[in-house]
Amino acid sequence: MEISGLSLGDEWVEITNLGSSSVSLNGWRIEDDGVTHTYTFSSFTLGPGASVKIHSGPDAKGMSDTSTDLYWTSQYVRNNDGDTAFLYDASGKLVDTC
Numbered sequence: 496m497e498i499s500g501l502s503l504g505d506e507w508v509e510i511t512n513l514g515s516s517s518v519s520l521n522g523w524r525i526e527d528d529g530v531t532h533t534y535t536f537s538s539f540t541l542g543p544g545a546s547v548k549i550h551s552g553p554d555a556k557g558m559s560d561t562s563t564d565l566y567w568t569s570q571y572v573r574n575n576d577g578d579t580a581f582l583y584d585a586s587g588k589l590v591d592t593c
Contacts, residue, residue, distance in 0.1 A: 498593035503573040506552030512541040522585030
């Protein structure tokens, strides 16, 4: 599992399952610098080789989740001048940083 993309301006983080089996992301979380914002996955499974984007910002308002796109909040989360995304598994272990 890795953070395969981060767009500060378009307000999304992409996670890709690099493994050969599906992974339940229930309880996994994405945090930003300073842990100002935290997205926690609920019941979501990512298939082998599949990716999902977690969107925030005004464009996320009113959107419905799909198998490739999850919509978090209509608030801006990413700092356009630089930000870091941290991916933690359900046990709290840091898995990847971007």
